[in-house]
Structures are given as C-alpha cells and as structure tokens.
Amino acid sequence: MEAAEKANVSTPLIKRLDLSKGDKFDTMLQGVLDVANLPDPIGKVTFANKLDEGLDLYRVTCPIGVLLVIFESRPEVIANITALAIKSANAVILKGGKESFHSFAAISRLVGEALSGTEIPPGAVQLIESRQEVSDLLKQDRYIDLVIPRGSNELVRSIKSNTKIPVLGHADGLCSVYVHGDADVDMAVRIVIDSKTNYAAACNAAEGLLVQRCALKSHLPSLAKALIDAGVSLKVTPEIGEALKEAGVAGTGSATIMSAEEKDFETEFLSFTIAVAAVEEVDEAIKHINAHSSKHTDSIVTASKEIADKFLNGVDSSGVFWNASTRFSDGFRYGFGTEVGISTSKIHARGPVGLEGLTCYQYQLRGSGQVAADYVGAGGKKEFKHEQLDM
Incomplete structure (x- = not known):
C-alpha cells in the first residue's frame, strides 16, 4: 500500500489493493473454505444414453487442463483462483499486476508452503512475475488450454490479439x-x-x-x-x-x-x-x-x-x-464459493465463473465389441435404441 501511494497509483486501484478495508480479507478466506466444502465437480455424469444393448454413452465432467490467469491489482485473486483450480483438478499459472507485486509475492510464498505438504503434484500451481514470461506463454497453445485475463478492456483485447489459445474474457463492468x-x-x-x-x-x-x-x-x-x-x-x-x-x-x-x-x-x-x-x-x-x-x-x-x-x-x-x-x-454471493472472474462472453461460461466454469466434459462410450458398420448410417441394418439411462 505504501509503494502504491508513493507511485501515485489511481484511487480505484488503491481500493482494489487494500485487503484491510471492510471484510475483504475475511471474505477471501471464507471463499477458500466455501470452495473446499463444495461437491467435487469432476466425474459427474450429465447425460446417459443407451445406444444399443451393451453400448452405453455417458457425458462426464472433466478438467479443462492448464489455465493461464492474468489479472490486475487485486491480490486476493491468487487465493481465489488457486482454490478453484485445485478443486476443479486444473493446473494453473498465475500472473498478477505490478501494482500488487509485494502482496502477490507474500501470498505466493504461502501458497507454495501450503501445497508442499499435500498430494497436489509439484508445479500444478505456478506463479510468474515478468511480462516476458506472459508473452512466451501466450504462444504455448499446445500446452495451455485456456487464458483468463481479468482486468481492463485494454488487457483483454491485448491478450486476445496475441494468442491462439481460447480466451475467457473478464472485461469492463458497464x-x-x-x-x-x-x-x-x-x-x-x-x-x-x-x-x-x-x-x-x-x-x-x-x-x-x-x-x-x-x-x-x-x-x-x-x-x-x-x-x-x-x-x-x-x-x-x-x-x-x-x-x-x-x-x-x-x-x-x-x-x-x-x-x-x-x-x-x-x-x-x-x-x-x-x-x-x-x-x-x-x-x-x-x-x-x-x-x-x-x-x-x-x-x-x-x-x-x-x-x-x-x-x-x-x-x-x-x-x-x-x-x-x-x-x-458475484461468485461468492451466488454460492460458488468464489470466482475466477466474471465472463462477459457467451462461449463456455458466462457471468461469475466458479467451479463449473472451470470444467468441460468428455463422452465416454462403453461397449462390448460393437462396430459402426453393423448399424444404420454406416452400411448396416441394426437400429439404435437411444434410450435414456438413469444417471
């Protein structure tokens, strides 16, 4: 806070940096606990259909993969996003704004210490500091699955124009x-x-x-x-x-x-x-x-x-x-525990993005030797049953 005031940081940014005002700090901690207490979002069956006897199709929730989250000023975002990433089984790379550098560094040390005594794989949560690292990571579309920029319209537009990775934008709130x-x-x-x-x-x-x-x-x-x-x-x-x-x-x-x-x-x-x-x-x-x-x-x-x-x-x-x-x-007020941001886009997730917004799904087909050539549409005569299964 002292560094920000000496640097004449704008009043809105000063307010976002200050975790001591009101109940912001307690809310951050409660958000982590709330996320921990939420049901596991991974492995849930959201659709089940019997295609034929012994051929069942399931749609199952799974992690997105590796998230790159770039945010400005708010230091509590580190705790919020770390909790959400771990609970949703995603790996996450975090980059904070220069305005919150000192708070970012302090909370980063605590995150590292806390995770070192758990079964979370080393490197599942990584924190980076420099803009050059961000620039390099935005080129890694083979390894990073989703970029979440949380800040101004300028930041979101800049990220979108410099990467092939899908971007979940958290922009201005008009x-x-x-x-x-x-x-x-x-x-x-x-x-x-x-x-x-x-x-x-x-x-x-x-x-x-x-x-x-x-x-x-x-x-x-x-x-x-x-x-x-x-x-x-x-x-x-x-x-x-x-x-x-x-x-x-x-x-x-x-x-x-x-x-x-x-x-x-x-x-x-x-x-x-x-x-x-x-x-x-x-x-x-x-x-x-x-x-x-x-x-x-x-x-x-x-x-x-x-x-x-x-x-x-x-x-x-x-x-x-x-x-x-x-x-x-707000994700906390909606009962999501906390949020990774509020998406103003319409693809994948919209509004406060909590655990559900950090998952996707895969289709799992469980068969017993069937081949498509036996069925209508691929040269065969067998008809599909397409009967809804209990989930």
Whole structure:
C-alpha cells in the first residue's frame, strides 16, 4: 500500500489493493473454505444414453487442463483462483499486476508452503512475475488450454490479439439500473445507492442510471438527492439537468452535477460518478443498455412482473436483475464459493465463473465389441435404441 501511494497509483486501484478495508480479507478466506466444502465437480455424469444393448454413452465432467490467469491489482485473486483450480483438478499459472507485486509475492510464498505438504503434484500451481514470461506463454497453445485475463478492456483485447489459445474474457463492468415509473421510490433509492456506492471500484458497481420519463418528477429528485448526499457526482443529459433544476436539486461539495457526453454512457468510472439519462419506456431502456453496456450486469426496479420479464428477457447481459442491486453479481454471493472472474462472453461460461466454469466434459462410450458398420448410417441394418439411462 505504501509503494502504491508513493507511485501515485489511481484511487480505484488503491481500493482494489487494500485487503484491510471492510471484510475483504475475511471474505477471501471464507471463499477458500466455501470452495473446499463444495461437491467435487469432476466425474459427474450429465447425460446417459443407451445406444444399443451393451453400448452405453455417458457425458462426464472433466478438467479443462492448464489455465493461464492474468489479472490486475487485486491480490486476493491468487487465493481465489488457486482454490478453484485445485478443486476443479486444473493446473494453473498465475500472473498478477505490478501494482500488487509485494502482496502477490507474500501470498505466493504461502501458497507454495501450503501445497508442499499435500498430494497436489509439484508445479500444478505456478506463479510468474515478468511480462516476458506472459508473452512466451501466450504462444504455448499446445500446452495451455485456456487464458483468463481479468482486468481492463485494454488487457483483454491485448491478450486476445496475441494468442491462439481460447480466451475467457473478464472485461469492463458497464452496469446500469433502470427505474420504471411504477417502482417504489424508497426501494429504488436503496438499490441505486447500493449499486453505485457499496464498492464503487468493483466491476459490478452501477455506472449508469436510467429513469422513465414519466418518473422525472416523482422519482428522479429523490434518487439524485440520495446520490449527491452519498458523495456521487452526476453526469446528466440536458433533459435530466432541466428536471433537476426544476426540482431544485443541486450538487454540493465534491458531488457535482455535470453535462454528460455520449462517451460517459460507455465509461467505467470505478468511482463516485454516474451517468444519468431518461427513457420513454422499458423498450427504450433495453435498447440503450444493449447499445452501451459491456454485457456484465443490469437491473430494473419495477412493481410489474410483466415489465420485469420483458427487461430480463430483452437485456443481453450475463446478469439481469429485478428489484435487486447489481452488486449481487458475484461468485461468492451466488454460492460458488468464489470466482475466477466474471465472463462477459457467451462461449463456455458466462457471468461469475466458479467451479463449473472451470470444467468441460468428455463422452465416454462403453461397449462390448460393437462396430459402426453393423448399424444404420454406416452400411448396416441394426437400429439404435437411444434410450435414456438413469444417471
């Protein structure tokens, strides 16, 4: 922490580095214990089919293989990912950011000491320090099965453009909350405040607020006042600015009200700043979010199940919530123990990636001498039974 402050590291990164704030350290430890207590994810049969007498097909979960995980700043990631890798029977190579070098080195020593007294094969968990090592490893598509970059969009794009290895991206969290006109005002205020201020430097913190146009007089003043009282600056469209002016809502101290630019709705502030706009109805909110979000997590506050369902089914994000804070988007809170990251892609794993996201599967066929040539489709006359088996 001292080195980071001397190097003038940005405030959001400082917050991510600090394990002493709140319950971050205890949560990290509890996450490791929770992973240990989860059921073994390997060797589970997820599909079973009798092709014929004495010819049974099973789909069985298995490890992905060797993971290369590259992350920025957060030192607790080492403990989280090590626990997940061991539990899912994967080998893992870890590379932390330069900002967390000292914490990274200390936790690395502890990981090595802990594993040395176990049956885990030597080298199953490896920790590297230099960028050159990362560059070399990204070329090893024969030996590394999956790369997981956990950090900025810039990091994810750089990794994807420099490797042939499949990449599971954990990028920006451009999360939004949409407040519909029928929402309970107090509920909306609680959800928006928590989404923005509970931990503003997190990827699941809200960076955008959308308010239905018919609620600019009934809801917006309370939302804006609560945000300003919490120290949040607002970047607002002209329409929102005019509505706040009419309601007599003004910025105070460091919590200012500024004009928003288009880019503000595609900016991950990671601080006490939020972009605010008005929309006509839920369809426009969906369109706005799908056009500007990073497909991380978005929430609607409404009393209507019909409106909520339209939002939940229309927003193309890995997490879509109804009457709940975006901060719930987290592997620990989902009951995954912890997470290796939150995937904003759609292939293999999406949302918080826990044990299940670190496994794949293989098809195991158990026969008794059969050959394909005896069956229909390969020249023979025998028909397949294709009967579901108990798993």
